Amino acid sequence: MSLYQRQAYGVWYYEFKVAGERYRASTKTTDRSEALTVEAQVRAELEHAAAKREVDAVNAFQSRRIWDVAESWLARSASALKDHKNNVSRIRKLFGREMRLVGETWTECTSGRYGLPINMTIRELTAEVVEELKAARIREGQSPATIAREESLVRMLIEHANDTNNSTEGDDRSRRVQTRKPSHTSSQKPHTHAHHYP
Numbered sequence: 001m002s003l004y005q006r007q008a009y010g011v012w013y014y015e016f017k018v019a020g021e022r023y024r025a026s027t028k029t030t031d032r033s034e035a036l037t038v039e040a041q042v043r044a045e046l047e048h049a050a051a052k053r054e055v056d057a058v059n060a061f062q063s064r065r066i067w068d069v070a071e072s073w074l075a076r077s078a079s080a081l082k083d084h085k086n087n088v089s090r091i092r093k094l095f096g097r098e099m100r101l102v103g104e105t106w107t108e109c110t111s112g113r114y115g116l117p118i119n120m121t122i123r124e125l126t127a128e129v130v131e132e133l134k135a136a137r138i139r140e141g142q143s144p145a146t147i148a149r150e151e152s153l154v155r156m157l158i159e160h161a162n163d164t165n166n167s168t169e170g171d172d173r174s175r176r177v178q179t180r181k182p183s184h185t186s187s188q189k190p191h192t193h194a195h196h197y198p
Helices: 032-062 066-077 084-094 127-139 144-175
Strands: 003-005 012-018 021-026 097-102 105-110 195-197
Touching: 003 032, 012 032, 021 032, 032 144, 066 084, 066 144, 084 097, 084 144, 127 144
Parallel strands: none
Antiparallel strands: 003 012, 012 021, 021 195, 097 105
16 A cells, blocks of 8 residues: 655555556545545545446447458558558458449449448457458459458558547546545545545
């Protein structure tokens, strides 16, 4: 337990880290035993909240549609990659789509080739799905090099999803300034909310 006093016989303060974030606040008591109880309760509540945030973040990440990830990747890489037009075509093919001339207008339509479902999530994109994709391309007569490039594209999309997910988590963490007040039993004295310092 990380308790300390700023002056002899004064109020006890706690300071510790949870999930990489530092928390420091007064326990509002000069009794060390009570201070230990307060610190333990605050730490337990923060650890529980951190664990829940982690689970929620994982669920949110795995619930993202691969299609949305692909659109995000195309938008971000449009100015950085020279073969942007080819990447757009590769994404269409990955999802079994293609451009067709309908009347006088080029329209994106479902092709006759195998493709990932538009609503497939990251959670659903398993190794078995990738193997099924490869098998379908073999049946279509695609070359090994073409199949390998498509497999590389899938990995690139997952890497992009991870990169954008980590960036969002970092932004959220930088905006988190303080924690809520923990609950207390009637025998404990109230204390101020805990401020954390990145």
